[in-house]
Amino acid sequence: MDSIKKLVGYPMKELVPLITDLLGDGKDVIITARGNSMRPMVKNFRDAIILTSYSGGADVGDVILYKRESGSFVLHRIVDKGEDGSYVLMGDFQTVREEGIKETQIIASLSGYIRKGKTVSCSSKRYQRYKKRWTKSKTRRKLYIKLIGLGAYTKAVMKKLFHA
Numbered sequence: 001m002d003s004i005k006k007l008v009g010y011p012m013k014e015l016v017p018l019i020t021d022l023l024g025d026g027k028d029v030i031i032t033a034r035g036n037s038m039r040p041m042v043k044n045f046r047d048a049i050i051l052t053s054y055s056g057g058a059d060v061g062d063v064i065l066y067k068r069e070s071g072s073f074v075l076h077r078i079v080d081k082g083e084d085g086s087y088v089l090m091g092d093f094q095t096v097r098e099e100g101i102k103e104t105q106i107i108a109s110l111s112g113y114i115r116k117g118k119t120v121s122c123s124s125k126r127y128q129r130y131k132k133r134w135t136k137s138k139t140r141r142k143l144y145i146k147l148i149g150l151g152a153y154t155k156a157v158m159k160k161l162f163h164a
Helices: 012-024 125-136 138-162
Strands: 029-032 048-053 063-067 073-081 087-090 098-101 106-115 118-121
Touching: 012 029, 012 048, 012 073, 012 106, 063 087, 073 125, 118 125, 125 138
Parallel strands: none
Antiparallel strands: 029 048, 048 106, 063 073, 063 106, 073 087, 087 098, 106 118
């Protein structure tokens, strides 16, 4: 990249026009992950996501940035396709499916992410194994979410006991 401008604190609705322009010019866009819906793959405000121009024909397991009917922008994984050609999406850290997402709502697709300075490409074998296991296993997803919740609960209890 010729120059990098750090955009911090801007809402997604203000960043998306800039992101779309850059993607339209054939450039990839790297932004800091916001929210917890795609854990464990990306962590809120720690990891960055690499977005690329969406060329159509997304498949189950792909991660896309899309605009909800409400106007909010979300990065989720395709877990199924509807009979009408729409997509069924869900964050990796969620158990509720979002149905009826149309191709016209898709802004970009995920081509990789950056964690602790290391880039993980969505075409890498490591990522492909993760994608396959995470997309297909509802049990693994639910167990992981419960373990994270238990960890947070334990941390809160320990904090109260030892910092009271």
